[in-house]
Amino acid sequence: MQDSDNKYLIFPVDDKVYAISFSDVKLIIANEYARKIPDFPDYVKGTIVNEGRTVTVIDLRVRFGCVPKPETGRECIMLCDCEKSLGLLCDSITGFVEVRPEEIQPPPDVNEQVNARFISGTFLHEGQPCYIIRPELVIRPDDEEKFASLTEE
DSSP, rough: OGGGGGEEEEEEEEEEEEEGGGGGOOOHHOOOOOOTTTTTTTTTTEEEEETTTEEEEHHHHHHHTTOOOOSSSSSSEEEOOOOOEEEESSSSOOEEEEEEEEGOOOOOOOOOOOOOGGEEEEEEEEEEEEEEEEEGOSSOGGGGHHHHHHOOO
16 A cells, blocks of 8 residues: 555535545646536536646536535646546645544445445544545446547547
8 A cells, every 4th residue: 555545635515524545636736717518417517638638627516416606716626647537626625634544434325326436435534524535436327428438539
């Protein structure tokens, strides 16, 4: 296990706190204009170009079923290091934390159609539950085919 596997970026979405492993994040950039893709799900903000690659930007606030809110200028995009070229738009990154493996609990046992599909575990952060997300699973299963067509072009 790499040292970065125990380190997580912390970010809020609405009233919940989420984390993503350092090893899943390639780069963090300021929010930028994303070109909307026709007929794509509402949680897809659009695409951006980073280092010559087209990156699909997922708005985590919309994906997690939260009410959209006006942009504040603090938003950022986490470019993920996974097989899909994904960027995760979040309101802000509030810090990072190192978590020992024994502190991580299994994900909540809820209906698989809810966001539990992409939650790999939980831990306590400042007394609150923090949900670890797996970026490659943020895309809804029903939408996989649309995303596959994006990467083929």
